Amino acid sequence: MSVAAEPTAPAEHGWYVYGVVEAAAASPPNARGIGTPAAPVVVGSLAALVSRVPLDEYGEEPVRARLEDPAWLEEKVWAHEEVLQNALQTGAVIPFRFLTLYRDEEELRRFLVERLDDLQGVLDGVRGMVELGVKAFVDRDRLEAAVARDSPAVVDLDAAIAQAESGRAYLLRRRRDQVVREECAQLLAGRAEELHGRLREVAADAAVNPVQTREVSGRTEEMLLNGAYLVPAGDAAFEATVAALAAEQASAGVALELTGPWPPYNFVPRDLGAR
Amino acid sequence: MTAADQPALAEEVALLELVDRVLNKGVVLSGDITLSVAGVDLVYVGLRVLLASVGTLERLHESPRPPALRASARS
Numbered sequence: 117m118s119v120a121a122e123p124t125a126p127a128e129h130g131w132y133v134y135g136v137v138e139a140a141a142a143s144p145p146n147a148r149g150i151g152t153p154a155a156p157v158v159v160g161s162l163a164a165l166v167s168r169v170p171l172d173e174y175g176e177e178p179v180r181a182r183l184e185d186p187a188w189l190e191e192k193v194w195a196h197e198e199v200l201q202n203a204l205q206t207g208a209v210i211p212f213r214f215l216t217l218y219r220d221e222e223e224l225r226r227f228l229v230e231r232l233d234d235l236q237g238v239l240d241g242v243r244g245m246v247e248l249g250v251k252a253f254v255d256r257d258r259l260e261a262a263v264a265r266d267s268p269a270v271v272d273l274d275a276a277i278a279q280a281e282s283g284r285a286y287l288l289r290r291r292r293d294q295v296v297r298e299e300c301a302q303l304l305a306g307r308a309e310e311l312h313g314r315l316r317e318v319a320a321d322a323a324v325n326p327v328q329t330r331e332v333s334g335r336t337e338e339m340l341l342n343g344a345y346l347v348p349a350g351d352a353a354f355e356a357t358v359a360a361l362a363a364e365q366a367s368a369g370v371a372l373e374l375t376g377p378w379p380p381y382n383f384v385p386r387d388l389g390a391r
Numbered sequence: 392m393t394a395a396d397q398p399a400l401a402e403e404v405a406l407l408e409l410v411d412r413v414l415n416k417g418v419v420l421s422g423d424i425t426l427s428v429a430g431v432d433l434v435y436v437g438l439r440v441l442l443a444s445v446g447t448l449e450r451l452h453e454s455p456r457p458p459a460l461r462a463s464a465r466s
Binding site: 210386 | 405413416
């Protein structure tokens with residue numbers, strides 16, 4: 117134990133903030149959480165859901181090392197999510213980013229008082245809503261085969277290659293590969309735009325995130341859309357649209373992956389505290 | 392859509408989706424010690440290595456999960 121020089125601000129603990137909810141709906145979150153059980157810190161009409169965590173584990177330096185431990189990360193991100201999911205059952209939730217810590221409760225309360233109106237506005241915007249994720253993947257081989265079959269430019273080049281002597285055929289083949297790549301990229305961009313357009317029509321709000329590489333997604337297919345959609349909780353229209361699109365796109369080798377409902381991670385401002 | 396038919400894959404998808412959100416999204420505050428996790432891709436790749444082991448997948452099935460994936464979300 118350290119010397120008790122500052123009894124009101126113990127250096128060895130931080131306040132981990134999962135998110136902000138409406139005070140009226142801030143029933144005990146009934147989730148294990150991170151550190152001590154999650155509890156509401158109420159300020160006016162709002163409450164932050166917080167846990168006390170030891171800084172020797174969650175301080176900036178130690179936590180960097182732990183982030184490299186996938187098992188630790190997995191456990192903690194689920195704990196974070198579980199608190200928010202439980203809160204989402206009773207009312208609107210503003211999810212905070214993983215590892216948001218305050219040094220003491222006073223600092224947290226000060227923030228909540230200062231930004232009460234902004235936070236209330238954000239809560240009003242996401243009340244009754246959940247986030248759904250839609251990723252679209254395409255089988256690269258099938259896509260290239262379709263381009264080779266349907267593209268007049270590629271069909272012409274194939275015919276020319278069949279007629280050409282070997283040196284010229286080599287050059288034509290390289291040209292063909294380039295045309296296939298370009299047309300695939302165009303096709304993917306067009307399809308992503310079309311899918312996102314159709315999905316955002318049936319969503320209250322929508323966001324497009326960068327597509328992930330195959331190494332990150334762990335899929336053999338190529339990702340062409342990484343979208344997030346804000347929809348009313350329990351609304352069937354969005355899900356029906358995803359199912360319809362999936363049926364439509366299957367013949368083109370495009371598969372859709374729907375996840376959620378999530379707290380509205382993609383639909384809260386990123387830098388609410390930065391002013 | 393396809394992932395929900397395979398529990399192991401569904402768990403994996405849910406975890407990656409979650410990491411995508413909690414590490415990259417959500418409110419970030421000033422005046423705190425929030426980490427901005429650079430190199431998130433490396434975190435994913437680490438997770439993939441973890442998930443690739445059979446033991447981990449078994450453990451995933453045994454441990455309770457919040458209702459984060461559609462397949463198990465609607466009661």
